[in-house]
Amino acid sequence: MRSSISEERNAEVGSGLMRADAFGPEARKAVYDAIHTRRDVRDQFQPDPLPDDVIRRLLEAAHAAPSVGFMQPWSFILLRSEETKRAAWEAFSKANAEAEAMFADGKRDLYRSLKLEGIRKAPLSIVVTCDPDRAGPVVLGRTHNPRMDVYSTVCAVQNLWLAARAEGVGVGWVSIFRDEDVRSLLGIPERIEIVAWLCIGYVRELYQEPELAVKGWRQRLNLEQLICEERWQDMP
């Protein structure tokens, strides 16, 4: 009997596989709730600092993302200093003025009225980067698509974002920056790709729909029109 249990355990360890059933109804609902109520937060941040164990769980969630060739190309720069936040906000403001000028007259007023970042309001920012050299020059799975390492890093961002929703923490992804401004502010070498500037803090409220829909910028598309079968079909 002892020998058979031991063999069973060995077989389990040997294969490295475990049972992987569907989640029960409540657990499945929780996953969908995180997915469907997650928002890009700009203004709802509370000032309370995030406890270390919460930050740790968010980063562990990011670190559990899929990565091409298991290269785990991501790094995380945690920013709390007021001085850094002010400098980042200035870089954003400059880029945002450039962006505003790109929109046609009709949309420019609406663009100007939107709050597009929470850099100064969020108690924490996390800059997520991608190191293309993390696993040497030839990476399993990246041989035919050189961008797979950045895609892995984006998966890490989305994991963090969903974990944050479950923790009552809001996340806003700021992309209106000149790359060189953030690079020089944080001393990031040229070979490292800056993927995301995330503003992070507790929230009490979130928009029921994406803020850009609520504010009339752009509405949700009909999913039916984005699906086709067996071959490409032109879509809206």
Added chain:
Amino acid sequence: MRSSISEERNAEVGSGLMRADAFGPEARKAVYDAIHTRRDVRDQFQPDPLPDDVIRRLLEAAHAAPSVGFMQPWSFILLRSEETKRAAWEAFSKANAEAEAMFADGKRDLYRSLKLEGIRKAPLSIVVTCDPDRAGPVVLGRTHNPRMDVYSTVCAVQNLWLAARAEGVGVGWVSIFRDEDVRSLLGIPERIEIVAWLCIGYVRELYQEPELAVKGWRQRLNLEQLICEERWQDMP
């Protein structure tokens, strides 16, 4: 009294905000379970077809991803035909032979021993694409980083992947393809970016750790070494 309730409701609708508390312990655990037990599946697929309502929930999860300027640039091509799968597998095999030759002698045998796709075994494939023109030439949030639309599409893939875990469905992302082979197979125009080929099917077992770690290709990095504070620091 009636007037005050009506005002409250109006205020709620007007602001578009809703309460967004942290999830309870069980629901939070469910989200983390999805994140930490999700795997890149190549060989554990069961042949059973996925019911339409499950596929629909997975695509709704993808469609709930964050997107720059709410552009929702993704489309989904659902593939079930044996003929298409066989042609895709041939494109993979050709690219995989090219990839194998890129690895140093020491790693080539191990590379050859790995199963790197489940194209023929999975009952369903979903090809996820990105349309950079979905919301016109100037997109809010993409003005300073032209890749934000593809990043949005990758977030949609990760949402689908986590939802699938909760449904007992496995997903494998195949990236070893020549872009032009998939493009010509599915009739995808040049202006559309092919982001992911996902193999999808029910699973009964998953690896406890990423398969590439189990098989000795590459081990998990220490998260501590990927985190720095306030400024970039060189990491492994």
